[in-house]
Amino acid sequence: MIVVAGSANTDLVAQVSHYPGAGETLIASDYAVYQGGKGANQAVAAARLGTPVRFIGAVGDDDFGDRILTGLVTEGVDVHAVRRCPGSSGLAMITVDQTGENRIVVVPGANGQLDGSGDLRPAMVGASALLVQLETSPGFVNAALAAGQAAGAEIILNAAPAASLAGFDTDAVDWLMVNAGEAAFLLGEAAGGTRSETADQARRLGAHYGFGVIVTLGADGALWVDRDGGDRHMPGRVCEVIDTTGAGDTFAGAFAAARIKGQSIADAIRWAGVAASLSVGQAGARTGMPDLASVRAALD
Template sequence: MTTVAVLGSINLDAVTVCERFPTAGETVIGRSVTFSRGGKGANQAAAAARAGATVTFIGAVGDDGAGERVLAPLVAAGVDIARVRRVPGPTGFACVTVDGAGENTIVVVPGANAAVTLDDGDCAAIAAADVLLLQLEIPPATVLAAARIARAAGTAVLLNPSPVRELPDGLWAAVDAVIVNHEEERALADRLGRVPHVITTLGADGARWRSGSGTVTESAVRVAVVDTTGAGDAFAGALAAAWGTPPRTALRQANAAGAEAVGFAGAERHTTTHPTSM
């Protein structure tokens, strides 16, 4: 069984569903609001655990009531949260709006995620894992430190460089694989040539794996789309769980996880939903 350490963000998500996005200055009536656990790091950790990996999540929550609320679904998914730090201040928060076509807009307030650092226990967990999975919703310096620890220990480093931002010197050299969508691939084209493996999600067209051995493409699983929130994170977590298997096998598992994620609103199944009526 693959052991995966996920270092990243965890949020309380408020997901509102409406027929269409409002224009600037406009108010529209929504259909429902859902409160759930989110954050790219936590989403990916839960997905990796559901895909069969042994997962440790490294991150931070605030000292507010939201902290315990967002950790409970991770525990339910089988993720080890012993390395989650409690810090003063609010837990990370995201406001997600989903339109009638399943597309979304997201505003994120980092909260405790901005305070994520590494202690000796975190470093030991990274060094002991088969795979370290990283994103960019926590301080870049912490991401770089973790990648270097993993590289020195022989742990495979998978980076989902989202949201796209300036990265510290040396990070690309410590990464074994990047997981990007088509837009991120274009934005980072000049950097991706330095990375041995580039895995690109292509939406309805599936996913592509490029490496020195060639290119493998796997078709998407056709499903009805409710909400695309968290689909990329589900893909990344499942891919990390399948790391070490042939690329086509890993892509097939990751595509299936991404397809499952678009079938419900928000990034987490365990939600509290409040419909509206007008």
């Protein structure tokens, strides 16, 4: 069982020719509504790969909340640990340009009511892996980390959106998962200009905090540094890019799915990289997330 603790949103997506400057108004070429939120996305990514998944989060008592829950249940995700809060559900406003790159503004809504005040240990029963992100409050993240550690789960912290790790219980973390920009942010540095520079940043992060570090590199694949400081690189897979919105979440969910199936770190990162490469071929954070058969076919 994978437990994912995090945010659930509705994504409002506009297709634009370019990103507007200050005071500029753009006419979008298209608009769509998708289910999103980093936590919910990662739960769906893992569930589509045939893995039992339980989601811990919160939604509002609005129509968006109804749709979020229905969407998760349809994907086979256990939602018994999702709180229903008065008020609005979380929203993400996303613009995607002609190259497939995205910019996102998140309105927390009910996600902002996740403060860690409840006992999360019952939701961790049977957990082999825990996925947590930084789109919810530090109190909630720490409560999830503590409950996951008590359950003996392998804990993966996806430090996104980028934020300082001060105040988080990093001692509970087995693997930090970030992109190159997030890795640099955590060190207070500019992003590495080469893969070796990024590997050095990952190595220093791991040495400072005492966990393994996985850095996703987009088209260049991913690199990882074990707790002993050794680093390795997994090349990327050539693919058509339509929308990168859900690629990182797909990678995280697929990595966790591979780990609870007993795959090594190298094999799990290869598996996750293939899943992420398949996800960018369609618009929307979840639309392109592959199923088990698709990933297996791409690996052959």
